[in-house]
Amino acid sequence: MALAALVLAAGRGERFGGCKLDALFLGEPLLAHALRAACAAPVDRVLLVTRAGQAMPANDPRLGILTVESPALSVSLKAGLAALDGADGTFVFLGDMPLVPHGIAASLAAALGDNIAALPTWQGQPGHPVLLSRRGFALAAGLDGDRGLGTVLRGRSDVLRMPCEDEGVVIDVDTPAALARLSP
Numbered sequence: 001m002a003l004a005a006l007v008l009a010a011g012r013g014e015r016f017g018g019c020k021l022d023a024l025f026l027g028e029p030l031l032a033h034a035l036r037a038a039c040a041a042p043v044d045r046v047l048l049v050t051r052a053g054q055a056m057p058a059n060d061p062r063l064g065i066l067t068v069e070s071p072a073l074s075v076s077l078k079a080g081l082a083a084l085d086g087a088d089g090t091f092v093f094l095g096d097m098p099l100v101p102h103g104i105a106a107s108l109a110a111a112l113g114d115n116i117a118a119l120p121t122w123q124g125q126p127g128h129p130v131l132l133s134r135r136g137f138a139l140a141a142g143l144d145g146d147r148g149l150g151t152v153l154r155g156r157s158d159v160l161r162m163p164c165e166d167e168g169v170v171i172d173v174d175t176p177a178a179l180a181r182l183s184p
Contacts (some may be wrong), residue, residue: 001089
């Protein structure tokens, strides 16, 4: 199965005060951590969906950039899925989630089976990355604004929810205070 990864990073970071993905976490831009997790996934291609001017703090030959005009999550997701049209499945990572464990993507891929999607959970909370099967790409078509896949996957019986012991699958950074709480 040919898998790809999307890293969604086109938001404005308004709650953070702007430039969130360039903020340093453990000595590197926040985005570098998400890109590293995506590159550690069992994928042939990684696509960063971002806004114009975003620095790409990673160097991997599988990594490409897709620039979108809108900061809306649904626009980034749809554009990324369309660009990865040949993939059998796609992991969706978020650029503001620096602690996603690197082994979780391989576990999701191994467990996907005939499900339309697979995602990790921590204490019952849905997390990332979400692995969307090829037939699940169409689920994004009805999304708009800042609605992501969570709204369409919730309650579906063909979504594998994999319990995970690592809270990193649900930790995102929306404010400077949230980043400060994560920093040692």
